[in-house]
Amino acid sequence: MAPAKPPTSTLFRGALLVTQDARRSVHRGDLRIAEGRITDVGEHVTEPTEEIVDASAFALVPGLINAHTHVAMGPLRGVADDRDLGGFLERLFAIDAKRNPDDLEAGAAQGIAEMLLGGTTSFLDLYYGQDAVARAVDRLGIRGFLGWAVLDPDKTTQSGRPVDNARSFIERWSNHRRITPLVAPQGVYVCSDSTWLEARDLAREQGTLLHYHLSETRREVHEHEAKTGKRPALWLDAIGALGPGQIAAHGVWLTAAEIGRLSQNGVGVAHCPSSNLKLAVGGVCPVDAMRSAGVVVGLGTDSVASNNSLSMLREMHLAGVLQKHHRWDATALPAQAVLDLATVEGAKLLGRSADLGSLEAGKRADLLLVNLRHPTMVPARPEAIVSHLAYSASDEAIDSVYVDGRCLVRHRELLPEPWNAIREAAERAAGTLWG
Amino acid sequence: MAPAKPPTSTLFRGALLVTQDARRSVHRGDLRIAEGRITDVGEHVTEPTEEIVDASAFALVPGLINAHTHVAMGPLRGVADDRDLGGFLERLFAIDAKRNPDDLEAGAAQGIAEMLLGGTTSFLDLYYGQDAVARAVDRLGIRGFLGWAVLDPDKTTQSGRPVDNARSFIERWSNHRRITPLVAPQGVYVCSDSTWLEARDLAREQGTLLHYHLSETRREVHEHEAKTGKRPALWLDAIGALGPGQIAAHGVWLTAAEIGRLSQNGVGVAHCPSSNLKLAVGGVCPVDAMRSAGVVVGLGTDSVASNNSLSMLREMHLAGVLQKHHRWDATALPAQAVLDLATVEGAKLLGRSADLGSLEAGKRADLLLVNLRHPTMVPARPEAIVSHLAYSASDEAIDSVYVDGRCLVRHRELLPEPWNAIREAAERAAGTLWG
Numbered sequence: 001m002a003p004a005k006p007p008t009s010t011l012f013r014g015a016l017l018v019t020q021d022a023r024r025s026v027h028r029g030d031l032r033i034a035e036g037r038i039t040d041v042g043e044h045v046t047e048p049t050e051e052i053v054d055a056s057a058f059a060l061v062p063g064l065i066n067a068h069t070h071v072a073m074g075p076l077r078g079v080a081d082d083r084d085l086g087g088f089l090e091r092l093f094a095i096d097a098k099r100n101p102d103d104l105e106a107g108a109a110q111g112i113a114e115m116l117l118g119g120t121t122s123f124l125d126l127y128y129g130q131d132a133v134a135r136a137v138d139r140l141g142i143r144g145f146l147g148w149a150v151l152d153p154d155k156t157t158q159s160g161r162p163v164d165n166a167r168s169f170i171e172r173w174s175n176h177r178r179i180t181p182l183v184a185p186q187g188v189y190v191c192s193d194s195t196w197l198e199a200r201d202l203a204r205e206q207g208t209l210l211h212y213h214l215s216e217t218r219r220e221v222h223e224h225e226a227k228t229g230k231r232p233a234l235w236l237d238a239i240g241a242l243g244p245g246q247i248a249a250h251g252v253w254l255t256a257a258e259i260g261r262l263s264q265n266g267v268g269v270a271h272c273p274s275s276n277l278k279l280a281v282g283g284v285c286p287v288d289a290m291r292s293a294g295v296v297v298g299l300g301t302d303s304v305a306s307n308n309s310l311s312m313l314r315e316m317h318l319a320g321v322l323q324k325h326h327r328w329d330a331t332a333l334p335a336q337a338v339l340d341l342a343t344v345e346g347a348k349l350l351g352r353s354a355d356l357g358s359l360e361a362g363k364r365a366d367l368l369l370v371n372l373r374h375p376t377m378v379p380a381r382p383e384a385i386v387s388h389l390a391y392s393a394s395d396e397a398i399d400s401v402y403v404d405g406r407c408l409v410r411h412r413e414l415l416p417e418p419w420n421a422i423r424e425a426a427e428r429a430a431g432t433l434w435g
Numbered sequence: 436m437a438p439a440k441p442p443t444s445t446l447f448r449g450a451l452l453v454t455q456d457a458r459r460s461v462h463r464g465d466l467r468i469a470e471g472r473i474t475d476v477g478e479h480v481t482e483p484t485e486e487i488v489d490a491s492a493f494a495l496v497p498g499l500i501n502a503h504t505h506v507a508m509g510p511l512r513g514v515a516d517d518r519d520l521g522g523f524l525e526r527l528f529a530i531d532a533k534r535n536p537d538d539l540e541a542g543a544a545q546g547i548a549e550m551l552l553g554g555t556t557s558f559l560d561l562y563y564g565q566d567a568v569a570r571a572v573d574r575l576g577i578r579g580f581l582g583w584a585v586l587d588p589d590k591t592t593q594s595g596r597p598v599d600n601a602r603s604f605i606e607r608w609s610n611h612r613r614i615t616p617l618v619a620p621q622g623v624y625v626c627s628d629s630t631w632l633e634a635r636d637l638a639r640e641q642g643t644l645l646h647y648h649l650s651e652t653r654r655e656v657h658e659h660e661a662k663t664g665k666r667p668a669l670w671l672d673a674i675g676a677l678g679p680g681q682i683a684a685h686g687v688w689l690t691a692a693e694i695g696r697l698s699q700n701g702v703g704v705a706h707c708p709s710s711n712l713k714l715a716v717g718g719v720c721p722v723d724a725m726r727s728a729g730v731v732v733g734l735g736t737d738s739v740a741s742n743n744s745l746s747m748l749r750e751m752h753l754a755g756v757l758q759k760h761h762r763w764d765a766t767a768l769p770a771q772a773v774l775d776l777a778t779v780e781g782a783k784l785l786g787r788s789a790d791l792g793s794l795e796a797g798k799r800a801d802l803l804l805v806n807l808r809h810p811t812m813v814p815a816r817p818e819a820i821v822s823h824l825a826y827s828a829s830d831e832a833i834d835s836v837y838v839d840g841r842c843l844v845r846h847r848e849l850l851p852e853p854w855n856a857i858r859e860a861a862e863r864a865a866g867t868l869w870g
Contacts, residue, residue, distance in 0.1 A: 077827060078819030082759075082769035114810040277756035278826070280765040308827040309811055314749060321712035321753075324517075330715040334517035375549040376744055378858055379865030384513030391713070392512060392743040396831040396847075412831075423813055430814030 006406060007051035009034035015055035016372065017041065018385055020062050020343045020358040024336060026382055031060055033365035036405035041361055057373055058399060059385055062358050063121025063366035064312040065346025067270035068211075068249040068300025070127050071136075074110035075103065075430035077304035085217055085279050092305055095433050097157055103429035104132035110426035111310055112140045113419055116408050118311045119398040121366040122346070122356060124247060124270065124300070126184040126211055128158050128165075134173050134181075140416050141408045143366065145350055146173070147184025147211040150199040155190045163198050170206050178404060180209070180350075187213035188224050188232045193239045200241050209351065214248035214269075217281045221253045233258035242267055247349050249300060251290070252276055252283040259286065259293050268296035268349040271341065273318045274309070275302035284326040287319070287333060287341075298346040313393050316342050320390055338390035365405035371397050441841060442486035444469035450490035451807065452476065453820055455497050455778045455793035459771060461817055466495055468800035471840035476796055492808055493834060494820055497793050498556025498801035499747040500781025502705035503646075503684040503735025505562050506571075509545035510538065510865035512739035520652055520714050527740055530868050532592055538864035539567035545861035546745055547575045548854055551843050553746045554833040556801040557781070557791060559682060559705065559735070561619040561646055563593050563600075569608050569616070575851050576843045578801065580785055581608070582619025582646040585634040590625045598633050605641050613839060615644070615785075622648035623659050623667045628674045635676050644786065649683035649704075652716045656688045668693035677702050682784050684735060686725070687711055687718040694721065694728050703731035703784040706776065708753045709744070710737035719761040722754070722768060722776075733781040748828050751777050755825055770825035800840035806832050 011032045019025050019041065030045035031038060040047055073092075080091040115123060122143040125133060130146045137144035148166035149158075156162050163183075170181040183203040185191045191199070203210040215221055215232050224232050233254060236242050244266035251269040254262070262269065271285045287297050299319055301310045316338050323333035347357025355364045370389070372380035374397035377388050401409035408415055414422075446467045454460050454476065465480035466473060475482055508527075515526040550558060557578040560568060565581045572579035583601035584593075591597050598618075605616040618638040620626045626634070638645040650656055650667050659667045668689060671677050679701035686704040689697070697704065706720045722732050734754055736745045751773045758768035782792025790799045805824070807815035809832035812823050836844035843850055849857075 075814050077814065078816070078822035081822045081826065082766050084765045088765070110810070110813060117810055274752075274756060277760040278765065280759040280763050280767070282760070282763045284760075304827065308822065309752075309829070311811075311829060314752070314829075317709075317744075317749070318753065321709060324715040325712040325717070325719075328715050328717045330519045330523070330713065331517050332715070373855070373858055375545070375552055375854070375858075376746075378545060379510050379512065379862050379869075381513070381865060381869060383869075387513035387516045387743065391516065392739065394744070394746060394749075394830050396829065419810070420808070423808055423810075427814050430816060434814075434816060434818075 009049045010051040010053060011045060011047070011049035012053050012055035012060055015058050015060040016382060016385060017359060018059050018061045018389070019360065020339070021360050026385060031359060033402070033405045036365055038359060038361055038363050038365050041359055055369060057371065058369040059372055060359060061368045061370050061389060062343040063368055063401065063403065064119045064342045065298060065350065065357065066115060066120045066123040066301055066310065066312055067247065067298030067346050067349055068272055068302055069111070069123055069125055069310065070303040071111035071115070071123065071125050072104045072107040072127055072129065072133050073303040073305050074107035074114070075426050075433055077308050079434060080305055081308070085219070085281070088279060088306065098433060099129070101129060101132045103433060104129045105136050106425035106429040108133040108136035109140060109422045111304065112136055112142050113414050113422050114310045116140065116142055116401050116414060117398070117412065118313065118395040119368045119401060120310065120312050121401065121403045122350065124211060124350065126186070126213070126249070130169055130181070131172065134176070134179050137179055138176065141178070141403050141406055143178045143403055145180045145182060145209065147182045149184050149186050150195065151186045151190040152192055152195050163195070163202055166199070167202055170208060174206070182208040183210050185210070185212045187220065188235065189220055196236070196241050197239065203245070210246040212248055214251055215253040215258070216250035216276070218253060231255065231258060233261055237261045237265070245351055247298070250276065250285065252281050252285050254286060256289070259290055259295060262290070263294045268298065270298050270300040270349065271319060272300045272302040273322050274315055275306040277322070278306055284322060287323050288327060296345055296348045297341060298349040299341040311395050312342050313389070313395055316389070317391050335387040335390035339386055365402055367402050368398050369400040371399045444484045445486040445488060446480060446484035447488050447490035447495055450493050450495040451817060451820060452794060453494050453496045453824070454795065455774070456795050461820060466794060468837070468840045471800055473794060473796055473798050473800050476794055490804060492806065493804040494807055495794060496803045496805050496824060497778040498803055498836065498838065499554045499777045500733060500785065500792065501550060501555045501558040501736055501745065501747055502682065502733030502781050502784055503707055503737055504546070504558055504560055504745065505738040506546035506550070506558065506560050507539045507542040507562055507564065507568050508738040508740050509542035509549070510861050510868055512743050514869060515740055516743070520654070520716070523714060523741065533868060534564070536564060536567045538867060539564045540571050541860035541864040543568040543571035544575060544857045546739065547571050547577050548849050548857050549745045551575065551577055551836050551849060552833070552847065553748065553830040554803045554836055555745065555747050556836065556838045557785065559646060559785065561621070561684070565604055565616070566607065569611070569614050572614055573611065576613070576838050576841055578613045578838055580615045580617060580644065582617045582644070584619050584621050585630065586621045586625040587627055587630050598630070598637055601634070602637055605643060609641070617643040618645050620645070620647045622655065623670065624655055631671070631676050632674060638680070645681040647683055649686055650688040651685035651711070653688055666690065666693060668696055672696045672700070680786055682733070685711065685720065687716050687720050689721060691724070694725055694730060697725070698729045703733065705733050705735040705784065706754060707735045707737040708757050709750055710741040712757070713741055719757060722758050723762060731780055731783045732776060733784040734776040746830050747777050748824070748830055751824070752826050770822040773825035774821055800837055802837050803833050804835040806834045
């Protein structure tokens with residue numbers, strides 16, 4: 001049972017600390033959290049603390065950052081498999097048109113529960129109807145970066161102008177401690193230059209991030225080039241839309257020139273390997289090349305309609321092995337880089353390096369207790385832990401999950417609400433949506 | 436607690452039956468097992484039964500078949516990551532030379548425990564020192580197809596001639612109910628034609644399967660072609676070595692002509708996508724093309740040194756999305772085919788279609804109870820269950836595992852032996868091997 005009143009401070013004693021600090025140090029030690037932040041990390045912390053946890057059987061790892069998803073699609077898992085992107089979107093858009101705030105919130109709660117149980121403590125979302133997602137984030141204690149989808153008014157099913165909807169969403173939620181509202185132009189295929197620039201201006205004015213799909217498929221690139229004479233990233237550059245605080249999802253079909261423009265403008269990329277492979281987009285996000293060019297790259301699961309899981313650990317494994325395969329180079333994207341994508345690089349992408357992504361004093365207490373005795377973590381040798389996290393750990397190895405110092409998962413049990421109630425609501429939503 | 440005396444018969448009532456029968460029917464119903472076999476499958480089974488299990492919250496699924504691994508390498512997980520195959524093998528061979536029967540058995544028990552908790556009920560293994568693996572199989576209740584590695588006498592660290600060792604291993608273990616010993620020429624790069632044919636003749640004489648590595652890397656193919664003038668599969672065909680009852684692991688760099696020879700000779704292939712990607716072998720096993728040509732294709736994890744997990748569910752997801760990516764075709768290797776690889780096709784590969792791979796009366800009771808309320812199985816709609824098994828289910832969703840009618844995992848707990856004891860032995864083995 002969760003305690004009625006959570007402790008004001010907790011000391012994790014004797015853990016294997018996978019700090020993800022600048023030196024990427026991994027060592028045995030103590031970590032203390034209080035009032036939502038990490039206060040001390042060291043070999044032996046003596047600060048007075050209300051709750052002491054024997055963490056000797058655990059690795060302490062920064063919470064994982066899912067840099068691209070559509071979490072409210074939970075009930076649509078498996079609804080549109082084994083189709084090309086055209087058939088996939090046709091099926092999804094037909095269902096999307098039927099959705100209401102209740103089933104959106106039920107789906108979001110389902111997805112957030114799955115993410116928390118998989119060690120995700122922050123996620124970046126792109127969808128319409130983000131109020132429902134925000135309510136689920138508020139209920140379940142995760143950290144949500146919620147992008148309201150903006151597209152041309154004649155192409156949307158939203159009532160009202162999407163950019164106005166985005167503005168009022170931002171105004172409604174900008175004071176929530178764990179919710180960061182933002183603007184999300186859906187993609188160049190549904191946004192004119194004026195729509196895109198209006199979205200960008202709104203983000204600038206409100207000081208929010210800008211999140212968008214970019215160069216996911218060949219078709220998108222070729223059609224945009226046929227229409228405008230420019231590949232998507234170069235077109236965005238030409239209209240003056242690129243800039244810092246922007247996260248492009250997918251980034252599969254990028255030329256060296258486009259990578260150069262993203263890098264110079266401080267645009268980051270969320271790599272989504274499972275989704276890209278399942279939809280057979282054909283190419284592979286050039287993670288290695290982008291990192292070499294100075295582009296910040298994070299990792300996203302995309303939605304359960306195209307992944308079909310929200311497991312960041314599974315995504316990390318795939319990101320690591322796919323890049324090696326793509327480059328014919330077994331040394332490409334090594335284990336440490338894989339873990340970086342899901343932690344420190346994800347934090348950079350969100351502009352939150354100062355308080356997310358690593359276990360260091362002063363940062364937010366978003367962290368995981370990973371069971372060193374779980375079959376997928378054996379042998380639990382300190383020199384192999386980063387490898388195990390990157391290549392073998394399963395979600396079941398994640399024993400406990402903290403966000404903002406609050407324990408949301410303990411011994412694989414979701415604490416804020418009973419999973420069974422969340423599940424039943426999600427099944428009901430699926431019942432009305434699958435038709 | 437496991438009951439002191441297991442029931443002689445068990446009826447699973449009201450399950451969602453993922454039969455994997457010829458019609459691939461998925462329906463609600465009952466399944467009864469007795470004396471190690473499935474006796475009844477139907478909408479309502481009334482046969483008198485000792486134990487009744489309410490299975491309404493579960494899918495019943497055939498046990499998964501891991502068609503290629505080296506299970507005794509458990510303690511070597513993470514020991515040689517992010518290296519090309521040369522560096523990888525150099526590190527592994529140096530460690531292999533230090534191994535003894537005790538640490539081999541400890542490693543095998545670790546790997547078998549991990550496999551059982553991941554729903555694997557049968558596995559095909561290639562290694563030296565298989566007596567230790569056989570002892571672990573005997574202890575833990577899984578079904579083992581154990582191939583003794585054969586290579587040229589001047590290239591091995593085995594004492595005695597490998598083919599003689601294989602013969603005596605087969606003689607020692609051929610009467611065990613769950614153990615199928617077999618002959619395993621390691622690969623064309625360490626076997627002369629006479630070694631290979633002697634191994635093949637031994638398999639014929641003893642009526643065993645023949646399992647070998649084939650065309651894993653470009654280097655293997657190019658060096659063999661430089662030496663013999665023929666690509667490996669064509670060389671094996673030319674020396675008269677190919678034939679039914681043979682399972683080639685990897686099969687990455689195969690031409691259409693080679694696929695034709697494998698098909699005509701009834702040789703099957705174990706696809707190992709995680710390992711191939713992680714070692715950056717460059718190509719992708721042409722699963723679609725081989726299936727079209729009539730080659731039976733199963734799925735293997737390879738070892739934890741190159742995967743680094745033994746999860747068949749993770750491997751299934753990767754097999755599905757990788758083939759789509761490779762073919763630029765989102766309809767390639769759909770969910771049903773993915774599940775087939777790990778069940779009915781695996782059984783065919785092992786020549787055991789008559790009693791493994793599907794839930795049908797008369798077959799061995801090797802089956803899984805998959806929790807339909809697990810986050811990765813929601814929404815648990817019958818029409819989506821095959822998709823969830825292929826693309827989203829995590830090992831944690833596998834509640835219980837039966838082999839030969841015996842319950843080996845119940846509510847995620849390994850029953851035959853305490854996991855903690857197995858883990859401690861594996862950690863001790865790692866302690867001596869990592870050096």
